[in-house]
Amino acid sequence: MIRQAIVSSTIAVLLTMSVQDVYAQAVLGKNSLLTNQLIVPAEAANKVVGVRLDDLVNNFPSLVPGLANVAANIKSNPQAFFNSGTIEVVHNVFLNKLPEVTPGMVRLSVTAYVKYKGFSNFERFTVSYNNGAKKLADMLIQSEGSVNLRDTAFSITVGLVDRKVIIEDSMYDIKFVFPIGVGGFDEGVLNEGRVSLLTPRFQNGVIDQRAVISKREKPRYFDGKPFIRLLKGNDIRNDMTAIGFHTEINDSFVRGFDSHGCMRLRVPDLMALHDLIMDNDEQQTPITVSYKTKDQADHPAGKRNKTYKTVLNNGTKESPFFPLDRDNLVQLTYRETGAPLDKLIDSADDNYEDVFSYDTQEQLKEQNARRKNECQAKLMAGTIGTSQKDMEKCLDAGKREDSAKDRIYRKFMGIDSITALDLF
Known part of the structure; x- marks a missing residue:
């Protein structure tokens, strides 16, 4: 041979x-x-x-x-x-x-x-x-x-803190590791008073061949390359999530905390993972995503820990307020103070959104309702004017102004034509 x-x-x-x-x-x-x-x-x-x-x-x-x-x-x-x-x-x-x-x-x-x-x-x-x-x-x-490959039964383990994905078939003793980039931090903005990553943890996740997009065209930054979607369980109808593996959307691969929740792979690694899943006889591949893994196998690619992205807070610590960016996603901002890795601790009940919620639409509803109550309280207290314009100014405080350039960008990227489930 x-x-x-x-x-x-x-x-x-x-x-x-x-x-x-x-x-x-x-x-x-x-x-x-x-x-x-x-x-x-x-x-x-x-x-x-x-x-x-x-x-x-x-x-x-x-x-x-x-x-x-x-x-x-x-x-x-x-x-x-x-x-x-x-x-x-x-x-x-x-x-x-x-x-x-x-x-x-x-x-x-x-x-x-x-x-x-x-x-x-x-x-x-x-x-x-x-x-x-x-x-x-x-x-x-x-x-x-x-x-x-058709005789194998691979499982996938992701360690978010170490930013690695371990792909293993224990029966045939095959194991290899790829570096990844993962979600930015939420430091008490979306989930008040708690620190987490925008990439959820999956205790019993699966990758289903039927949910994989082999050539994703929209938004354009996916560049026609695979989008390997994660399910929170094995039900293709009810367990779909917006989280997946996809290509790096910047100029070069960064092993850091930068995304809105998805996990970014180098192109050769993404193509290898795609074909391993799609060419296998198993329709579903189990995947576990946690902050840390028991398996100490790692990859030598450098990790960016000092600079990281976190959810932008245009409110206060007591009353946080997050704006949306031009992609209609939660706006992130860079910090240079060192990623707070010590605050990322696995817990038995942290599975997808059971503990932490990253549903932007639900978060917006709650945030808008809270802001409306705050503005009405200010109106009653006389701290804002009584005109409709004064109320609108209070309601819109901290929001990012949407420009014609932003609208042109979204149309060009194909963002307006897809659902919220597919934005990540």
Whole structure:
């Protein structure tokens, strides 16, 4: 299945793990890890396995000798590694365990998610080479078997604080991790007196193939790419939500707290997740979304913690007031004070909107009713004028003025023609 090439090197005797671990902890610190003779610094210890090879090369260029050459060969000549059929796209190539490095020799255990014409496989293989190997002919490639996507049963776990999504099939021991951007903060504005993220938590969520939009055109910022909607349960009619995975809508990917609730993926990661869900025999894929995960697997992409977005409060702490932005969504604003991550605590009853409400329409009704009562009280107290204009000014205080430019923008983006459920 996988072409083999001969490498002219010998494998030296391995140091025992106990000796290596003593060395690593004594010299590098107690959280560092030494596998054979590969030194894994503490900051990379849980960010190697399950991570794209390209991401490892970009973030830890000197960690694994020769890894960049292996990644380049896979990219330039994939048929030499995977020949189960006609390759349409290699969605992901990642290490399934830590590399083995001995004096002059490296051995990688790799899994690749490959979409062939008519089917998809997870291909397992090893690559052995000497440290200076650059060409394919200098590498020994050996198949370790394959798993058809249709035989898998994946589950998805999202950690919002760490901004990661872990995709795993425990039966076949396949696990990989992608970085994500998530919702901004609500610091007591929508949900008074409490801090949360605009991305809800899902304890028993599912992704249903029937709810996935493979090419979402409106609003235009979705760029015709997939929108992978989350359901709060398995009822396609009653459990639909506005939350989903979609592409980054800014110029570049940001692993931060920026969205109105959806989770943003890099385009290759989004396409891989889309095809994994849509090409599987399982109509529904379970997903859990929480602030923190028990699984410590992570991704090396940088996290933006100092700068974050939060719901704009144009009222007071005692009587908050949120305006809508030009997209008809809750207006967010940047803060540079450091995201209050310590206030994000999982609780057993926090499931979708059971505890925190992010329903903009309901929030607006409550806010408008409260504002009307406040203005009537001011009128009775004589603190505002008695004219209709004075009352309107009181009612509209803190609202964002809608301009002709905003209306043109919404029409161009296709926002006015869709429902509130699809705005996120």
